[in-house]
Amino acid sequence: MRQTTSHNLLKNPLWLIAPAALMVGIFFLYPLGFSLYSAITLDDGSITLSHLNKAFELYSNDILFTIIIVLISVVILAVLSITIAALITLSPFRSLTKTLAFLYRLPLFIPFIVTAQMMRTFLAKNGLMNNAFVASGLLTPMDTVSFLGWSGIIITFVWKQLAFSTLLISGAMAALDDSQIRAARNLGASRLRILFQIILPQIIPTLGVAMVLSIVTMMSVLSVPLMIGTGSPTMMTADMAFRINSYGDYHVANALGLVSYCICAGLAWFYLRQNLKEKGAN
């Protein structure tokens, strides 16, 4: 009898995922649901749009700023990581590419907050970078420009995410069938042509994953806009932190969270649609 019970229990495989599903439910879905709920309700539980209104009224500039910063970063990120990955895959100088392969991985091990602090001393008007230019005679102290601000945020994001996306992309490139590249080379194709016509079309899905994940990461970073961004506009994470720290106002902070969730969801939808189209075409 007992055996049949345990047999029955195992027969229903849903039980096997129960612990993991419970974890996801308690630690991810419940808080997510709760903050979405809090974004659209008053304290007494009635539904309202006032928090979202306030979020747009006060922070519409910042929302736009966030989107622009993230998009610019992601475009630069794509160009740079494809370049590095292509160099590693196609360059004939093996020892050089090995050094490059080691170097580009470094930012992977440095947390965002450390990166932000590094960049803060590096990019400032009289920071390490400008001082190096001045010392080498390329600039005078009067010509130096501070990169603290929107440009600094983009530089930090790109520098930090470069390792991650290059790792994914060069991995995808390495996984391609080598014979295609050799065949193209035998027929006289240049390296650039091999990159654009043979390699890139095949790694588009991986590129998409790297970019979407990078966007979601950049949308969620607080330390960089706080430490490098100055004044206004600022990124949405800084606004959320400010709503909570300064006003104790979780509703509007959650409303901002809802907006940033929608932005990410929009990108994810776009990416999935592209992905499905490609699969359908094959």
Add this chain to the structure above:
Amino acid sequence: MFTKTNIAVIAAVGLTQFSTFAYADTTLNVASAGSQNMVDYVKTYLAPKFEATHPGVKVNVVGTGPGDAGSHKIMEKLSAQNDSGLDKWDIDVAVVHQKIGGELVEDGLLAKYRSDINTGKMVSRDSAKNALGINVDGYVMPMFHSQTAIAYNSDFVTNPPTSYDELVKWTQKHPKSFGYNGIKNGMSGVSFVTGWIYAYGTDAEKLSSTPYDKNVESSWDKAFAELKEFNKNITFTPGNAGTLDMLNRGEIFMGPVWVDMFYSWKEQGKIPPSLKLSLIAPGMPGQPMYYVTPTKAAHPQLAREFIELATSPEIQANGIVKQFNWYPGIDANYVEAKLDKATWEKLFAEITPNDLSKYGKSFPIGPYFDDIKEGYERNVSN
């Protein structure tokens, strides 16, 4: 045989129980909001002193983070423990900011203890009774007072501004040379903006006292519009420390800073001696940090003794004033006697006691304060 073993075991277990009870370390839980230097002060300076005079007591210090956010965490924890109906709460002493101190009293989460301790009567400043319009008399002991002021590089600025009007003129002549951190990157910027409203919106006396009137905010449109104009001539800095950093690197020549942070950095050689302070008219706000003890602290008596030690004239002199360049929480007359003349004068070198009494304002009451910050977000930064 077995009975004997049993008795021995029971006796042994009983003895360990008894002995652990007799020698048990009582743990006094202290939660401190504020920057790391404040947590370090409680942990490395106050706690050993208290443990030395109270054998068997261990002080457990937890930092909850800088700014109002750190105080918020303490409040959230206390009200959660209150809501769940616990008999004993696990915070005995808390160090909180002025705004949250008032809210804690309003929510009935704090014990009225000031008359129980000897140092209670040494307090003279208004902030011990009034926290942004909320009556906190008896519930709080100021740990120290902190003040914001305008720091300037005396090598380049020979005639520092003495009022907001002069400052505005100065920035028109020297664009981008004045820097502050907006309102999202630190309290020195918030304080500067609050001072701006005191100067061009509504005076400090009205905004720092109740009752609240929602209509007052509508008269600030011009002040915010002028601030937006002012912001075009200045540099934004990334935070309180960021302002001092930029002053140090010569990227700006003037900016609002916390007085204690300024003097500490100066002492450590992180900013040049040519930097000086000026407290401008009609005034800039400062704030105290409070020592409080929750209504249901597990060790109420120890908590009172701890606060009594922390606010004694010796500790205030050597810890608060000498180490941190903060203005003392208790009446300065009690502290002056315990300090050497040089240290005392350093504290009032550039901002005289007279300046402090004329231009040292407090922050506005909670609702006005929120109006100022939201007004800034709505009219200046958006």
